[in-house]
Amino acid sequence: MPRITARSVPEHREAQRRAILDATRALLTARPDVEPTFADVAARAGLSRPSIYHYFPTRDDLFQAVVVETLPRWREAVTAATAAQDEPMARVAAYADASLTLVAQGEHAVISALASFSPRAFADPWVARMHGEMVEPLVAALRDAGVEHPETLAELVNAVVHKAGAMVEAGADVALVRGAVRSLLAPLLPQGPQV
Structure with missing residues (x-):
């Protein structure tokens, strides 16, 4: 895994935030009748569930x-x-x-x-x-x-x-x-x- 430098931290954070938003949209588009959980979003985004809370507390x-x-x-x-x-x-x-x-x-x-x-x-x-x-x-x-x-x-x-x-x-x-x-x-x- 590449090392994240101080200069790339904002880009890394924005990429993770973007992945979370895109995953949420994809889940809602695929199944608009099912409320996505943080676990669902994390799995779709390829992130750990606790990492979602760093961007979106609720x-x-x-x-x-x-x-x-x-x-x-x-x-x-x-x-x-x-x-x-x-x-x-x-x-x-x-x-x-x-x-x-x-x-x-x-x-x-x-x-x-x-x-x-x-x-x-x-x-x-x-x-x-x-x-x-x-x-x-x-x-x-x-x-x-x-x-x-x-x-x-x-x-x-x-x-x-x-x-x-x-x-x-x-x-x-x-x-x-x-x-x-x-x-x-x-x-x-x-x-x-x-x-």
């Missing part, structure tokens, strides 16, 4: 760290997808598409599992704010389209996307569900989403 601390990483990734993916479109209705469709793609990739299952296993992980004001900001690209697109009450319509669009995501998580074909969401949203939005 499972709530660990789960909150995963939340803090997951929410910005979700927001960045949705923001990038909507920003790639010029027309407001195309941005609405891109928002729905990106959200369903993330669901199909297991991101929503991770967030849902964390919310179930550790509600405290979502209690941090930053997490609550980040979660709320995830809808901003949708509200902006609806506002740019001249929709009255864009915040209200965004909630309804999100309800459709949430239900569609649940269908994808239950095994429905993501392309089929995506097409159905676009068909459902088209008559509700001025000029319909661009496809």
